[in-house]
Amino acid sequence: MPSLISANNWIRISRFRAPNKIDVILSSSPENIAHAAKSLRSGGIVAFPTETVYGLGANALDAQAVAEIFRIKRRPATDPLIIHLADPREIELVADLSNPAVRRRLQQLNRFWPGPLSVVLPKKTAVPDAVTAGLPSVAVRIPRHPVALALIKASGVPVAAPSANPFSYISPTTAQHVVDNLGEQVSIVLDGGPCEIGLESTVISLTSEVPEILRPGAITLESISKALDTRVMRSLGTVAQGAAPGPGMLREHYSPHTKVELWDRSSRAPSGRVGFVSINGSQHDRASLERYEAFRALSADGDLEEAASKLFSTLRELDRMGLDLIVVDTCNREGLGAAIMDRLTRASARS
Numbered sequence: 001m002p003s004l005i006s007a008n009n010w011i012r013i014s015r016f017r018a019p020n021k022i023d024v025i026l027s028s029s030p031e032n033i034a035h036a037a038k039s040l041r042s043g044g045i046v047a048f049p050t051e052t053v054y055g056l057g058a059n060a061l062d063a064q065a066v067a068e069i070f071r072i073k074r075r076p077a078t079d080p081l082i083i084h085l086a087d088p089r090e091i092e093l094v095a096d097l098s099n100p101a102v103r104r105r106l107q108q109l110n111r112f113w114p115g116p117l118s119v120v121l122p123k124k125t126a127v128p129d130a131v132t133a134g135l136p137s138v139a140v141r142i143p144r145h146p147v148a149l150a151l152i153k154a155s156g157v158p159v160a161a162p163s164a165n166p167f168s169y170i171s172p173t174t175a176q177h178v179v180d181n182l183g184e185q186v187s188i189v190l191d192g193g194p195c196e197i198g199l200e201s202t203v204i205s206l207t208s209e210v211p212e213i214l215r216p217g218a219i220t221l222e223s224i225s226k227a228l229d230t231r232v233m234r235s236l237g238t239v240a241q242g243a244a245p246g247p248g249m250l251r252e253h254y255s256p257h258t259k260v261e262l263w264d265r266s267s268r269a270p271s272g273r274v275g276f277v278s279i280n281g282s283q284h285d286r287a288s289l290e291r292y293e294a295f296r297a298l299s300a301d302g303d304l305e306e307a308a309s310k311l312f313s314t315l316r317e318l319d320r321m322g323l324d325l326i327v328v329d330t331c332n333r334e335g336l337g338a339a340i341m342d343r344l345t346r347a348s349a350r351s
Helices: 030-041 063-073 088-093 100-112 146-155 175-185 221-228 304-319 336-347
Strands: 025-027 046-048 055-059 082-084 117-122 137-141 188-191 202-205 212-215 260-262 274-278 294-297 325-328
Touching: 025 030, 025 175, 030 046, 030 055, 030 146, 030 188, 046 146, 046 175, 055 063, 055 146, 088 100, 100 117, 100 221, 175 188, 260 336, 274 304, 294 304, 304 325, 304 336
Parallel strands: 025 188, 046 188, 082 137, 117 202, 260 325, 274 294, 274 325
Antiparallel strands: 046 055, 117 137, 202 212
């Protein structure tokens, strides 16, 4: 596989655009990965699996290709993307690590890579403003999924990739979810099976003196604070207007078309055709759930890793049922629970 092209040569990559027809969902064979990598080098858009959710990828240093991601997703230009790389040693090609404190903290976080952690760093000028919403910072990540890593290595380019779905809708955790939502707008969808984690990566910013979690994920604040041996702030989590410092920070996000409400034990049971999603199935008396049109338990015993992996696919399932409302259980905002509640709070913000 070719190595990553140097920063000086990245900007010379061809602008050729392949015809925008869907090839089908492709298996993640070496031949298909090579085919997808060639498309990325030529300015094409490729949907691919990661351990978190499926991503919609383009050459991060091709502003025209990046613009196509925003067009396909109908994503606002104020919402920055994450650059995916194959090795932490490649980060310095897109990020400015001249600050010794930033470099030291980044090295302390290397233990989480490959994995579901994105780090916001000062950017280098080679990165188009379209990737970073015009901000002087860039988010980088080394994904853990073998197909994602193989694709990035084979392409020889850094890959900018948000989730492969229409903006603000539920993120995709299977290749079929991508096709269901984006159809022929994406010419190549690599199938790597269901995503292991099912929630987007943790995003932490190292651009200020105190590290700040911008979006919670599977790598918890507690784990990051221990790795950095310092206090880590938790962002207020919402951006009303202007460029967001990281992805996934808008008030309304990860939302099905069906209205979503968070479950309140004290509330009267809602009327109409209602679905109920439980994080911990053992906490609910089945008899009391008979009034609901559909009941889904993300975990029989409250295992948050299992619940997180099933959350988006379950919301998608219920969203196809023509319900009037989806009621979703809650959990403590600690550890992985912080990420689950972040997604549910944003999904229910329209209500």
